[in-house]
Every structure is written in C-alpha cells, then in structure tokens.
Amino acid sequence: MKPKVYVTRELPERGLKIIKERFDAEVWPEYGPPPKQVIIEKARNVDALVTLLSDKIDKEVFDAAPNLKIVSQMAVGYDNINVEEATKRGIYVTNTPGVLTETTADFAWALLMAVARRVVEADRYVREGKWKVGWHPMMLLGRDVYGATIGIIGAGRIGSAVARRAKGFNMKILYYDVVRNPRMEEETGAKFVDVDTLLKESDFISIHVPLTKETYHMINAEKLKLVKKTAYIINTARGPIIDERALYEALKEGRIAGAALDVFEQEPISMDNPLLKLDNVVFAPHIASASYETRSKMAEMVAENLVAFFEGRIPPNLVNPDVVKVRNPVKML
Secondary structure, three states: OOOEEEEOOOOOHHHHHHHHHHOEEEEOOOOOOOOHHHHHHHHOOOOEEEEOOOOOEOHHHHHOOOOOOEEEEOOOOOOOEOHHHHHHOOOEEEOOOOOOHHHHHHHHHHHHHHHHOOHHHHHHHHHOOOOOOOOOOOOOOOOOOOOOEEEEEOOOHHHHHHHHHHHHOOOEEEEEOOOOOHHHHHHHOOEEOOHHHHHHHOOEEEEOOOOOOOOOOOEOHHHHOOOOOOOEEEEOOOHHHEOHHHHHHHHHOOOOOEEEEOOOOOOOOOOOOHHHHOOOEEEOOOOOOOOHHHHHHHHHHHHHHHHHHHEOOOOOOEOOHHHHHOOOOOEOO
16 A cells, blocks of 8 residues: 655646655645645645645644654745654654755845846836836936845855855855855855844845744844945845844835845735835745746655655655654655
C-alpha cells in the first residue's frame, strides 16, 4: 500500500507528477489555501503533508494526525510549522532551500530598481494619460543606484546573492547578521557593521533574515528614526520583520524616501491597509521566487524529500535533525 499524502495546493507538474506516481495523493483543488479545519480533517488519515507558508501546521493539526510522519514544505522558511512540537512527536519537517536564492535576489533587485527609479509610478503616469510633455528636466526624478550604499540585513544565501549584484553596481556594501560572513566580505568587499550603523548610512536597505522572535518588528519606529530621509527599504523576507504601522508613518511624513515590499504582516494584504494609499511604495504579492524554473525545482525537492523519507533515508533538506533520535525514516516504498 502506498503512503497517503495530502497536498495543500496544486504544485508545478515536475514535482506533482512524482508525488502522484509514488504516493496515494490527494490535492486541494482550489487556488486559495484550504481552511485549517480542512487540513485537520485530511491530516487524520495521512502519512505525510505537503504544505505552503500559508498553512498553519501546529499542535492542533498534529493532535488530529496520529499517522503523520513528515511535513514536506515548499518554501525555504517554515515559521508556519511548529517544528519543536513536530520533533517531540517524531515528525520530520523538510524545506526547499538553495534553489530560490538567485531568483529571490533577482526580484529584490527588481524591487530596488523599481522604487529608486519610480518605474511603477511612471507606468501609471503613462497609462492614465498624464504624460503631456515629451520631456521635462523635473519629470519623475528618482535616485541613482550605481555607486550608492546598500545595507543588507541578513547575510545568508540570499543576502550574499544580493551583495554580489550590488558589487556589479559599484555600491558600497554594508551588512549586518548575528554571524559574520567572511566569504561574502571577501567576494564583494562587504563591511560588517551593527544594525544601527547600517540603518544610518545606507541609501538602500534590503532585508533577508528569517522571521523569529528576535526579528519580529526588527524594523520598528525607533529604528526607522535612524534611516536617512533619502533611503529606501526593500523587504523580500517576511512581512512581520517590519512594523507596518511605523513604516507607514515614516513614509507618509517623508522621513524615508520609499519602500518596496513583497511580503506583509497580513497576506493577502488588506485593501484598507494605509500603505496602499502611498505613491512611494512598490508592492508585489509574495512572488520573489516566482519563476517557472525555480518553482518547478522547489516542487521537485518537495517530492524528493518525501521519497527519501519513505525509502528509509534521511531527507536531504531536513530542518529538525534531532527528530532522528525520536523516529527513523520509514521504509514504505
């Protein structure tokens, strides 16, 4: 009998095909996420769950799932999963790291360029028929990127990839992380500084840290007071790292120049969020890793993690290695 798997969203074909071939798989058919109660009901009789960031997998889900052995997440982050609780119960948790590094860095750079040079505003300006004069020396002035100072908060894979791109723009690169990254310093000339110095000196601030208790509202009202009036903040990490209310006030009052956001405290963003009223913010719907190649590879990694576990091997992208002390991988394939 094939292991039973519940997949909370339609995945790219490359990974989903493997899952359907190797497992007794059921896939949530709708575009939006399944309600939590549906996940709880489906989890009652499955051996594995395939999840996304929008699926809250906590003690309530685990309590309802006596046969659950592994949660295979299609994302790098896994703050939606109670990993500590999973480990106690011998449930493996896997993710899909590495593959989206360059794609996410590309998108962070796209947001940076868009907000600096007012690309979205310019597009709207043309579409709405406001372009009445062929050329004017004061039309839609933005800020230069080449030669500016970029501050990178988080020097992991994605932060390092952003730094490599910044080097090509001859930027001065500052970075902050809880752990120094000598390789990034050597490759890009990046300088390690404390977070306050980074905020004070950077023209562009790009965020690439995971969401933890320590990074929640890391960029708050007090920190925003340190930022240059001419600086921009770019966030492709997690929404709650920035206190959105404080960001709105800083932007509205002109205390910082602009922001470009792919992630938000509430997703999808509420249409009454005051940030949406501001022209100096560029928005995207959490699509930093959204390329055909990357999403296909992520889905394939999800499948590979499942197959490895049910072939009796430790999955290649295990995020809670201590679980091996509680339960060995299960050979069911």
